[in-house]
Amino acid sequence: MDFSKLNGKIFFQNKFIDSRKAKVHVLNHSLHFASSIFEGIGVYNNKPLFLGEHIDRLFLSADLMRLKVNYPKKKIIEICNKLVRINKIDNGYIRPLIFRSSHSMSPETKNCKSLIAIASWKWGKLFNKSSLSLNISKYPKLNENIYPTQAKSSGSYQISVLERSKIEKTKFDDCLMLDLNKNVAETSACNIFWIKNNIVYTPKKHSILNGVTRRCIIELCLKNKINLKINDYKLKHIMNADSVFMTGTAAEIQVVKNIEKTKYETKSQIIDFLKNKYEILKKQCPYYIKEIRT
Numbered sequence: 001m002d003f004s005k006l007n008g009k010i011f012f013q014n015k016f017i018d019s020r021k022a023k024v025h026v027l028n029h030s031l032h033f034a035s036s037i038f039e040g041i042g043v044y045n046n047k048p049l050f051l052g053e054h055i056d057r058l059f060l061s062a063d064l065m066r067l068k069v070n071y072p073k074k075k076i077i078e079i080c081n082k083l084v085r086i087n088k089i090d091n092g093y094i095r096p097l098i099f100r101s102s103h104s105m106s107p108e109t110k111n112c113k114s115l116i117a118i119a120s121w122k123w124g125k126l127f128n129k130s131s132l133s134l135n136i137s138k139y140p141k142l143n144e145n146i147y148p149t150q151a152k153s154s155g156s157y158q159i160s161v162l163e164r165s166k167i168e169k170t171k172f173d174d175c176l177m178l179d180l181n182k183n184v185a186e187t188s189a190c191n192i193f194w195i196k197n198n199i200v201y202t203p204k205k206h207s208i209l210n211g212v213t214r215r216c217i218i219e220l221c222l223k224n225k226i227n228l229k230i231n232d233y234k235l236k237h238i239m240n241a242d243s244v245f246m247t248g249t250a251a252e253i254q255v256v257k258n259i260e261k262t263k264y265e266t267k268s269q270i271i272d273f274l275k276n277k278y279e280i281l282k283k284q285c286p287y288y289i290k291e292i293r294t
């Protein structure tokens with residue numbers, strides 16, 4: 001799909017305008033220096049899921065990347081809800097983006113204004129496959145000491161984009177990235193979990209994006225007394241797993257069938273249980289993870 005031909009409205013420059021008219025100049029700072037941040041929010045039955053968590057993370061990302069947000073949280077939430085209504089998004093996605101204007105063609109930002117655009121579109125799940133095949137990325141994920149990894153910033157996606165473009169014509173669907181110490185980190189746009197002997201494992205958050213879906217799965221494990229361990233794990237640990245799954249707003253809970261030559265069980269009672277719970281949440285659409293009752 002060519003997103004520049006999207007129908008409906010985009011909120012840009014303080015108003016809801018025709019999506020096709022929401023344009024920026026080629027000499028835009030963020031296009032050259034990836035100086036932008038964004039969010040991705042799932043919409044189910046006309047309601048955004050975990051909207052509060054996503055807007056909080058949008059503000060955290062802006063703060064970490066020194067971008068001003070021109071509206072208070074309440075107003076951004078109002079705009080997101082209005083977009084769902086006017087674009088008639090029953091099931092889809094909301095994409096707020098904060099970026100710098102065209103007032104500098106060097107990393108310097110002094111004269112740049114901070115701009116915000118919020119789009120929404122109808123969307124299904126990210127992967128149209130029941131299980132995925134992963135390779136291992138050549139480049140590692142950075143950690144919090146050398147990059148603000150907790151920001152959902154455009155800059156942090158360079159390795160993801162590079163690795164995804166590399167596997168386009170191969171049998172792999174996505175890539176697993178390790179951190180600088182060769183611990184398991186995450187995939188190009190999802191967090192990763194694995195199960196061994198009924199224990200669920202996932203990496204600590206120093207070298208990953210702390211996904212809203214990841215936090216939701218952690219909460220579901222805690223609430224339902226599923227044994228969960230969060231730590232630093234070497235590649236050997238995940239290679240030895242019974243089952244592997246990825247989580248993300250657009251991917252939801254996605255089963256992995258192999259990492260390179262290592263194969264996994266694609267049927268898992270724990271994964272099925274978590275998927276069922278997630279389906280319930282998609283109907284309830286809580287605002288914050290702390291509101292999960294299932």
Ligand code: PMP
Nearest residue numbers: 189190191209211212213248249
């Ligand atoms: N890691 C990366 C690199 C991502 O792009 C995403 C998608 N936002 C995730 C993890 C999952 O985050 P969330 O569950 O908040 O969508």
